[in-house]
Amino acid sequence: MSTVLAAPRAWRRREGLRALVWLSPWLAGFAVFFLYPLAATVYFSFHRYDLFTLEFIGLDNYRYFLSDERALVSIGNTLWLVVFMVPAQVLFALGLAQLVTRLKAGAGLFRTIFYLPSLIPTVAGTVSFVFLLNPATGPVNQLLELVGVTGPDWFGDKDWSKPSLTLLGMWGAGNTMVIFLAALLDVPRHLYEAAALDGAGAWRQFRSITLPTISPVLVFSAVTGVIYALQYFTQAMIAARVASGATDSPGSSFTPGYPETSTLTLPQWLFHAGFRDFSMGYACVLALLLFAASMVFTLILLRRFRAFDREVS
């Protein structure tokens, strides 16, 4: 600290300028890929735009949105993911982490096994799950048959498609598990010993010691989980594509959401409106909605970071 104070004044004064130079590429990126597009998105949302002609139409895109049933369905599906898939993933990851800390033999090996699937490329993982869960030759339904259960049609059934995606998400919960594991191991050991001496049982220890200590990490994971759920695109798109037999080839017409509209999420409908139907103005209305939703959760995150920064500096 003392060296900083002893540094020449001129050096300190120039620090702002130096920072500006060092940050300039990022600042340019922020302007070109964040500020400008956001402003342009607002602007386009009042226009009809198909890449060639631009026509001001006032609030027509917004009015259309209110009558667009697919948009409402896609919002409902995205909310489903936020309400069911995110908690399932977070709780499952927490359970896995708890289990690993309790293992006396092979904890490192189990950690590796639980973490590995979260690294599997999204497309590869989703294609695999469509295979594993396919009703004709898929091993999952074969195995269920062995124990006398007739498996559902998973990705081919509109009631099972979202739970199937949730299973896929839980398979990839290892990433969150590693974060929880680090947090659990940071809980001071002596707290548990003191509680045990006072006669606190396992559940009581979890509720009164573990949960309060790791809650910042828990909230962080839940909030980032929600933000990623709002962007949920690839898995739903691939599952629908592979399960319905459609391709990405130029000129192929594919409406996402198969079966019916059960896996149609908001980002997918936005993508479809903008880049398949070329209703770019209308896509911008959906984009602004997505932006507002994710901003709410980003603000929660930002408040957490401010608290962390105060601790460090």
Place this chain on the structure above:
Amino acid sequence: MSTALATRPQAPASRPRGRTARRVRGRRILYWIATHALAVALAIMFIGPLVFIALTALMTDQQALTSQLWPQSWNWGNFTEIFERSPLLLWIGNTMLYAGLGTAFMLLSSIPVAYALARFRFPGRRAAFLAVIAMMMLPPQVVAVPVYLIWARAELTGTLWPLILPMLLGDAFSIFLLRQFLLTIPRDYTDAARVDGCSDFTTLVRVVLPMARPAIAAVALFQFFYCWNDYYGPLLYASTNLDNWTLSIGLASFKALHSVQWNLTMAATLLVMAPVIVVFFLAQRVFIEGVTLTGVKG
């Protein structure tokens, strides 16, 4: 920072005597069996999918149409056949170009930004960091339309350049992660370098970079795999041009486009997974420490 050790240090067990001792020991053994049995069951569920993928990838076309789970003959030829049936080499080349250049550009641009955010004191430093977080959390679809138009005007749609070139202007997630790591390097080191007359640049190269090697390895790996896995980006920009397809685009359409059975589809899937799994086992520490860094500092 804390490394993710897998077990807590155990408290020395006190040894009660007599009957209670036996009961306590009995309960402990039961607990040991229960937790490990649960772990083994879960491990089978986590590994199971990979096993079935591998088994199916080795089946003949005829067998892939049946409900048998174990291959009758080990058809290793499937792995060469997928190269004959589809332009896999082209897709691999395009994916390598995207992931390789993307990672190199990201490192070049993001390290200095993270360094400035972590070390320089200037007005607006906090605002700049909040901007990084905001951009990191922005769903890519939100700004898709105007950004697409920028690239359409530059006549680069239909290629992978709209995904590679922006990496020259820094990647928010990498900047965030590097900055969190650089904050943990004591200021004394950089101050000492400065007293010795080092410029910002030499301080970064000689003092900070060697200390930040694990974090740099982590962001490089994350970036490479992000590009390797990316489906949304190539779908938006390159799917209209068959010459610029990546592995993820190709794999998503593999079964329908080449009208093949699950066996070949799973062989191609394994091929996409393989590099990731291999690199993971070579650099497991880097991954685990990198992931920990993203979450613990919440």
